[in-house]
Amino acid sequence: MSARLPQPNRLDHGGIINRDRPVTFTFDRRVYQGFEGDSLASALLANGVKLFGRSFKYHRPRGILGAGPEEPNALVEVDRGPADRDPNHRATMLEIYEGLETFSQNHIGPLNMDLMEVNDLFSRFLPAGFYYKTFFFGGLQAWYRLYEPIIRRAAGLGRPPLAADPHHYDKIYTHADTLVVGGGIAGLTTALSLAKAGQSVVVCEERDRMGGSALWQGETFNGETGAAYIAHMCREIEAAGGRLLPRTTVFGVYDAGTFGAVERCHDHLTKADRAPHTARMKYHRIQAKAVVYATGAIERSVGFNGNDRPGVMLASAGHTFLGKYGVRVGERVSLFTTHDGGYGTAAAFSAAGAEVTVLDARTDAADVSIDGVRVIKGVYAGQAHGRMGVRRVDYDGASSGSLDADALLVAGGWNPAVHLTSHTTDRRQSKPVYDAELLAFVPPELVDQEAAAGSVTGAMSTADCLATAQAAGKKLGGKKIELPTVDQALPVSKPMEMWAVPGAGDAAFLDMQNDATVKDVKLAAQEGFKSVEHMKRYTTLGMATDQGKTANVTGLALLAAATGRDIAQVGTTTFRPPYTPIPIGVLAGHHRQRDYAPFRYSPVHAWAEDNGATFMEAGLWMRPAYYTAPGDKDWLDSAVRETRATRGSLGITDVSTLGKIDIQGPDAAEFLNRLYTNGWKTLPVGKARYGLMLREDGLVFDDGTTSRLGENHYYMTTTTAHAAAVMTHMEFMHQSAWPDLAVAFASVTDQWGALALAGPNARACLAKLFPEVDVSNDGLPFMGVIETQWQGYTARLFRISFSGELAYEVAVPADIFDAFWQAALQAGAEWKITPYGLEALNIMRIEKGHVTGAELDGRVSMDDVGLGKMVSSKKDFVGRAMSEREAFSDPDRAKMVGLVAAKPGDKIIGGGIVFDSAEGPFDYTTMLGYVTSVAQYSPLKDRAIALAFIKNAADWHGKTLYVVSHVHGKSIMEVRAESPHFYDPNNEKVMA
Amino acid sequence: MSDRYGFWRLLREGLRGHTGWGPAWRDPEPKAEYDVIIIGGGGHGLATAYYLAKVHGITNVAVLEKGYLGGGNVGRNTTIVRSNYLHTGNELFYEKSLQLWEGLSGDLDYNVMFSPRSIINCFHTDGQRDAEARRGNQMILHGADAVLLDKEGVRREAPLIDVDNPRFPIYGGLMQKRAGTARHDAVAWGFARGADKRGVDLIQNCEVTGIDVEDGRVTGVQTSRGPIKAKKIGMAVAGNTSRVGALAGLRLPIESHVLQAFVSEGIKPMLHNVITFGAGHFYISQSDKGGLVFGASLDGYNTYAQRGNLPLIEHVMEAGVSFVPAMSKVRLLRSWGGVMDMSPDGSPIIDKTPIEGLYLNAGWCYGGFKATPGSGWCFSHLIADKPTHHIAQMRLDRFKTGRVIDELGAGAQHNLH
Amino acid sequence: MSPVLKNPLGAKWTAGRHGKAEGGPGVLASHTAGLTIVEVAALPGQAQAMRAALKAAFGMDLGAGSPAEGAENAVCTGPGQYLLTGHDVATVKAAVGDLALAVDQSSGRVRLTISGPAIAALLAKTCPLDLATWPVGAAHASHFLHIACTYFRRGDAEFDLYVGRSFAQSVGKWLLDASAEFGLEIA
């Protein structure tokens, strides 16, 4: 451990920091020392640092306002390199550790000489909403190219990280009978009551340890110090099975007892202290039957000029630094209060040796005598002076004067932290309600499974908080526990109503980060922005990173005054999750980048990888696009080679990814009849049939073959893309429309590996693989199916073809599919069997005029793709009714056609638009249609071919058309239209 | 003194303490009768009133708003403006709307901060590239602009996008340069101020509780502030269309779904364009203030509550971090939800209803914000009996005729669009 | 000769210790290769009769068919729907006859058995359900980090996971990731 450095504002005793463990860290490259248990804020304050940052709009120098998550000013960057940069960290919540490096943000030049402070000089010209009223000169281009870039550069707070986050994050599903939000003394008391009644309880506390202000504010409990009392309560809760989660922010309340919480596991530790393989943060999705909101209250400031000066802070913050960290934020302290609570803080500072003057806004305040504390009644802080740190405070009111001060603490009253109780406001049909006596919003009436405890209820004294905790425990079925006797209790009273002092204006800040002032609120009202939402949006009050925790209520109180309404009438804005900002990455958890979604692999994926395959995504599947062989120049070269080999001799491809559904039951044929457009009742056992399914809206959904394996047993295949959707559709139709059909079905996609053998030698190869099966044209005719065995395993042989060749698909159980694939390769070796991928398949199916998802894009009818003849007129089926709507017989519908490039080497562009002229005009009224699929080289045609949809398709066969693509530099390509069935139109090859 | 906005006025007001700014709009009591009532003081309703007054000279108009002006989806969206649609039924309309956006600040004398920072839709397969090429081509044929980017083009435009995404690599993107973002509240306020200036009564806190129909035609409305007569009533209440329609006995092809949106803390510029990740239905842009503004798909269940649930939130963050890995450490500031009028084909309806004098503007799905000026323009023309060709296909009866406008090809299921 | 069964879990699924190396493993995992799995699904209205048939043929007592009433070799995945292990499809089909669909899923599903002291902490990362409320013998169809998965509770700290074969590599990889902090021993 390095030598101890001086910490000028650190008292030599007090606080709950570990004075045995000095911690060295930096801020703006200067080295400082604090103690273990310090926040960055407390450690820097201990070192006399007052200036922490700059405000968003006017770049005014700012210090610390609060001591916790409400802090609007002191945002810093924690830098561990560009990838591990952590901007906008609240200094009050950042725990220091050895070697921590932090930086101030949002300034040009050093923090104390920020060039952007020029904004402050012109602040009178930059009132709320100024940007709506100017920047017109020069029109759109001037805005976009000149004004807006300047605004964008000036805006923003910290610097963004520039690379992937090196940390990992976990999502944890956490369950509890009751979630207690807030581990202060009220939350812990309720938790103990519930845990003792046998409930499973989780207590989430946003700060670094359980206990809240009881830890340090000097009250005693049954004679014990707060820290000791809290410690033994925590032990009791854990002994009863409760879980205590410090550093855990419950950020949102969702439906049915679901809560989002983030636990910070690493940020307070040095790298060496972090357990390996553990997450930086955990996102707990908490499911609880009941909840206790023990979220506490947040102190508010008062609007007066200069209330944003470094050194002006909330009284509770000053008290926290003193009590929790042993840091005295000033020697000559002015304390401006509107209620008795300020006196406890005054007494604590006085006891710590500070010279304290209380400015009590109340003329009728009771006399309080505290050693060394001067009290001036009926006055308010009118103006704080001192650009880089408060030096002097002018007070006014019943008397006026000026005080030398190096700190000004403000006790403006308390706002219960009602945020979470309003996330699901609709459940209670009520937002937080305004209590005109407390001058604060309190939770609305809560539902049965909810309770509130502690100062969030509006309770002020510790004794009252404990009583609410006991009531909360009782409401939720807890066991009665003895409440402690509180001694040395701090004074409390209801506040006097003073939201802003007389004369507060341009420099009286409400939203410190966004620089929204008392004057801005008045201006909003003057301009007609009288709804609280209008005021918020117009002034941006409450829209900063602290979401107005210290500012909102004051802002709307001033709006109420400016518009002559009650505060209750004005109401609050809606609180939205998250309660405090949380890293986006923690909510993503494990599922990011490569692990964003699972991969689905065919059983021969590894073989394909080892044999030169390049894969493409097909939904979650990885499918070989093409196999690169020695000598292949590019993907097209490979695909053409694979096509030629298949057409010329024998190809093999993996079709394991097709959806497969096993259908059984006496009504299976009836079910198929209703699902498909064509008839199924006459299909013999041992035969397959091509089927087309429509959606209920009458447009084509999916196609595939279904085979009849037994009297009541069918095996359906779907496209890879629609496998899940078809299964879901079948389940929907069966269960919602025809639940009495005696049929059951199951997805067997993963059970079967399947390959296609295609080409003139496919039969010979199949015969070698299945020597005991008659695979002759008679034994296994086109659309025939045989179930047999391969090496003791079931094998299904289907004589079907997508490529247009003589072809077979063979399915065997996935466990042995790799072995079967190898056997097929071996068997086909004598015919130079060639594996082919999707690119070659694409060439072949386009040559054959077979459609895929490019054509069946959810907008085409059966007729559009030339399959209108597949409609049985004898029966009803899904989609039939809607396909009888008038648009379906519109003569202008685009229908499928084949296109052939005019000459070899010409490209046809996928997504190109078809016109009948090369000269134009090209617009939407002259377009005939569009290209859906392209084979950039068809060996059959020795040039590019394509499938397209055009109006009056049949009329264009044999004629010249033009494919135009403006997004390819207005390329215009001459093509000839044809029937889309380029290859073997009479199916002689597939039937051979 | 002119009440026009501008630099010199700002300067003058600054020097005299901003005492000269008058209200942006009046706060009138409702009259007994108007020529036209627009139900809904959101973006579309205000824009309709503005164009009724400005283009058609119809100024005896009331806009009735249940809450505060601009409090619906115009105040809770991700501010994206674009005209990158495939189908004529949509593209003619959205391109008209985009053209209005381009001159809107000047037209309204209100800086709506329309920023043509471009949109890029990233795709992941050759098939998707062809589909995007077709869309780009068709956009151009409708007078819009489009550029097809390859992988490197996307990388150049948006260096922080993980184009080499190890799960769903990006092959390229379709870019519309004229697309961008705008300041959403300013749009509502600008139209409101413009309409008010031309004599339109904007009546807030005035809930329509009944629509009076006699002999098949409207005669007026009942409101929380008393009855108001009118021979023409325009509904522009997306999010509440079914509820308001029911007041006139209409059952409409609409479901209500929540779309969540998210904004991060402000940070210095890291993303210039609006950019979308096809594999995650994720979109993101960065606001002038520095917040990353992003979202993805619907939660999927029907709701009128303006909030969503965690599973979708998790999905959005997963997609976001996969697409823009650097955003992992940026903090989420706020999330919210807007209630979407989901139609069965994902496209809007601007049409007359079977009740004479009752006009419908609904079914905006996610597309309402970018449509604001176009919607107001076209709806005002329809109400003024001068319907324009831009909305020729946005018919209410299209689900009966089958002439649907299905951009996604997802079919007749409201929550799939 | 019998063909070699292809390991569905991929190359990263290797026997031995993974993740945290110190101390005993928090999670133990094993994969049963060659296990016979048959999916049965009762036709409408036949669930009870099917369960009776299964009881008669194989002695499986499946109660009234709730997810909690499973047996180690009859894991409930839905109403009238089970994954049966240890019997081949022909035997099962013969037992259920026309009461139910029966299909072989021996290759289609992969069963992983996981156990160990950290099992609750591990499953809290992968599964949204509260496993503390499940009795031993209960089965729940849910998800494993977004992947459809049926969980069967074998013992206090022992679970079977049934996942689709094509997803198995991702399941394996993600199980390695999730259990790294506890230390994983693959048998």
Place this chain on the structure above:
Amino acid sequence: MLIFCPHCGMRPSEEFTPKGLAEAPRPALGGDDRPEDDAWQDYLHTRTNKAGQTNEYFHHSLGCRRWIVVHRNTLTHEVTGSTMASEFWQNQQQAQDWEAGQ
């Protein structure tokens, strides 16, 4: 959100895929209804879409794969009942009770 599945019990909503409001049954197979008639339009397109109690299809896709009809309040998201889709339209009484209970 939690959704009650009649087979599986209370489950997190991410296990379910919602399809939309279940306001009208599918017109009978082989019926005379024209596509523009209310029967078809109500099944596919038209919705009352109430703010309040509604019936809605959910598929327990990451669970037992049953289609269920969930009785939910669209203002508060409260789930007050659910039934198998296979029983829903057959038990019109239940559907009516749910309607009446709004």
